[in-house]
Amino acid sequence: xxYLFIIIAFVLFTNFGSLPKASLVLKNGNIVTLKxxxxxxxxxxxxxxxxxxxxxxxxxxxxxxxDTKVIDLKGKTVLPGFNDVHMHPAAIxxxxxPWAVLKLDTVTSMKNLIALLKKKAAITPKGVLxxxxxxxxxKLGGQPIRDSLDKASTDHPIQxxxxxGHLSAANSYLMDMNGIDENTKDPAGGAFERYHxxxxxxxxxxxxAAGYLHRSKKIQYPPKPTDEEEMEGYRNFFNNVLASGLTxxxxxxxxxxxxxxxxxxxxxHFPMRFNLLIxxxxxxxxxxxxxxxxNTPYLRIEGVKVIHGNSLSGKTCWLYEPYDxxxxxxxxxxxxxxxxxxxxxxxxxxxxxxxxxxxxIAVHSNGDREIDMVIAAIEKAQKADPRPDxxxxxxxxxxxxxGILDKIKKDKIIPVFHCYMYExxxxxxxxxxxxxxxxxxxxxxMDMGIIYALHSDAPISPYPAMIRLxxxxxxxxxxxxxxIGANQRIGAEDAIxxxxxxGAYTTFEEKKKGRLIPGEYADMIVLDNDPTTIDxxxxxxxKVLKTILGGKIVYQSPGN
Numbered sequence: 001x002x003y004l005f006i007i008i009a010f011v012l013f014t015n016f017g018s019l020p021k022a023s024l025v026l027k028n029g030n031i032v033t034l035k036x037x038x039x040x041x042x043x044x045x046x047x048x049x050x051x052x053x054x055x056x057x058x059x060x061x062x063x064x065x066x067d068t069k070v071i072d073l074k075g076k077t078v079l080p081g082f083n084d085v086h087m088h089p090a091a092i093x094x095x096x097x098p099w100a101v102l103k104l105d106t107v108t109s110m111k112n113l114i115a116l117l118k119k120k121a122a123i124t125p126k127g128v129l130x131x132x133x134x135x136x137x138x139k140l141g142g143q144p145i146r147d148s149l150d151k152a153s154t155d156h157p158i159q160x161x162x163x164x165g166h167l168s169a170a171n172s173y174l175m176d177m178n179g180i181d182e183n184t185k186d187p188a189g190g191a192f193e194r195y196h197x198x199x200x201x202x203x204x205x206x207x208x209a210a211g212y213l214h215r216s217k218k219i220q221y222p223p224k225p226t227d228e229e230e231m232e233g234y235r236n237f238f239n240n241v242l243a244s245g246l247t248x249x250x251x252x253x254x255x256x257x258x259x260x261x262x263x264x265x266x267x268x269h270f271p272m273r274f275n276l277l278i279x280x281x282x283x284x285x286x287x288x289x290x291x292x293x294x295n296t297p298y299l300r301i302e303g304v305k306v307i308h309g310n311s312l313s314g315k316t317c318w319l320y321e322p323y324d325x326x327x328x329x330x331x332x333x334x335x336x337x338x339x340x341x342x343x344x345x346x347x348x349x350x351x352x353x354x355x356x357x358x359x360x361i362a363v364h365s366n367g368d369r370e371i372d373m374v375i376a377a378i379e380k381a382q383k384a385d386p387r388p389d390x391x392x393x394x395x396x397x398x399x400x401x402x403g404i405l406d407k408i409k410k411d412k413i414i415p416v417f418h419c420y421m422y423e424x425x426x427x428x429x430x431x432x433x434x435x436x437x438x439x440x441x442x443x444x445x446m447d448m449g450i451i452y453a454l455h456s457d458a459p460i461s462p463y464p465a466m467i468r469l470x471x472x473x474x475x476x477x478x479x480x481x482x483x484i485g486a487n488q489r490i491g492a493e494d495a496i497x498x499x500x501x502x503g504a505y506t507t508f509e510e511k512k513k514g515r516l517i518p519g520e521y522a523d524m525i526v527l528d529n530d531p532t533t534i535d536x537x538x539x540x541x542x543k544v545l546k547t548i549l550g551g552k553i554v555y556q557s558p559g560n
Contacts (some may be wrong), residue, residue, distance in 0.1 A: 021065030022047045027057045027278035029073030034515040046522040049109045049550040077530040080245025081523035082465040083503030086455035091233025098222045102132035114499040117152030128220045132160035144169045146203030149322035166311030168210040189341025227434040242555045245465030245544040248273040255284045266299045271554040275507050277362050277400035287357045309370030312398045313427040317367030324432035355381035364435045366398040400438045413454045420461035425484040432529045434483045443488045472540035492531040522551035
């Protein structure tokens with residue numbers, strides 16, 4: 001027996017001694033690996049930016065060397081880093097900077113909105129444009145028509161965009177400067193709201209109509225920040241993103257001017273993984289090589305963002321059946337939304353050009369009538385030039401039906417679903433119960449075996465990981481507690497998978513990230529509670545204690 005113990009000890013020592021030594025080990029934790037549903041581990045070893053091993057504390061012990069940093073998790077939960085595949089990053093600047101755009105998502109009354117705009121006007125030279133983003137008419141108590149904005153200033157042009165990003169409100173100064181009056185007709189794909197019983201535009205400009213607000217050459221725009229001020233603004237933004245639990249993001253409308261910002265961030269080793277979807281106006285630059293295609297661990301430029309259709313929360317997406325609301329123009333239930341500006345033939349041609357270039361298409365589409373056009377164009381492109389695995393995406397993919405999901409599965413299209421019920425669920429009521437049962441159909445898609453991703457569309461809804469996770473699980477509004485599509489609720493682990501592995505799948509990186517298994521990137525977050533066991537209503541309150549990217553701690557909450 002004595003010799004048996006000696007032999008066992010020798011074998012263990014020999015095996016431990018031959019194991020590679022980790023740079024970082026997390027132990028004594030609750031690690032949600034996503035290797036398989038319900039799979040958990042205690043410890044994880046990391047080396048050279050990748051996961052070396054995952055297992056029990058005892059199994060990982062041998063990877064600990066003299067130089068290994070060891071963190072005792074004390075039972076805390078570890079998840080893969082979240083991947084928000086569709087957002088719209090924007091630099092963060094101080095309020096008093098002339099180029100700072102006002103954030104309006106937290107403004108809760110018309111009185112407060114006017115006061116904030118007045119404060120900005122007081123430090124802005126007369127005649128210079130004042131801009132704001134993210135107003136919510138539900139919180140304000142109504143749309144901020146030109147009469148309201150005129151109370152903020154008649155000496156400055158003012159433009160503020162809706163939380164959906166698909167309509168803008170302007171004051172009389174800006175409307176008059178651009179010659180928008182009773183004789184201005186609605187453009188294709190857009191509309192001007194008008195005072196009841198008249199043709200006079202009231203300042204609310206929907207979809208393409210908002211473009212009319214910048215036709216005048218007399219508009220004085222605020223000065224631009226210096227290159228370094230801009231870079232610092234983006235560092236501020238992405239440091240906040242890291243603190244919220246995200247390790248990968250997708251910029252869903254990257255302009256030619258914005259590409260260098262990301263290249264600089266990567267060159268200075270900023271800890272974030274970026275996927276850029278180049279906006280349609282710059283698609284030819286990507287196809288021609290003027291914008292260089294890139295596929296590295298920290299920067300991927302391999303796709304084009306197309307907008308075909310309109311807004312869900314802005315109530316402009318195009319539907320087969322009328323909205324469950326009274327059309328203010330006709331007094332009847334005959335409002336179907338605003339048709340897309342692009343015809344089917346034009347969409348087919350655009351998709352084929354992008355598809356033949358070997359690029360991924362990511363197309364914004366919300367209404368069922370719009371989505372069917374998108375699917376038809378993808379099918380035509382694939383038929384004309386077959387590719388084995390293009391993984392074209394439908395962004396938001398909101399109002400669906402079983403027929404749409406059947407085609408998505410057949411064509412291997414990736415739906416990138418929204419999950420903003422928490423903040424904007426009350427705006428979904430205009431679609432009626434039948435359509436809400438197939439609105440962002442995460443449960444149905446999962447049951448069908450469709451791989452999908454989730455996203456914030458920030459600033460349309462906030463990007464923090466636990467807020468988005470809670471919204472996907474509960475599908476309940478924050479203020480009214482209304483459940484939107486209860487049949488589409490999914491469990492926390494399924495939602496985590498969609499936000500991690502599903503996100504990686506959309507960018508052909510499912511073998512590199514999105515799970516906590518050996519060989520994949522060491523991107524993970526440490527939480528103060530387990531979203532898979534906590535009361536689902538409390539997921540929103542879970543705190544991110546640490547964010548680890550490439551095996552390095554890039555965010556740590558105070559005291560942790």
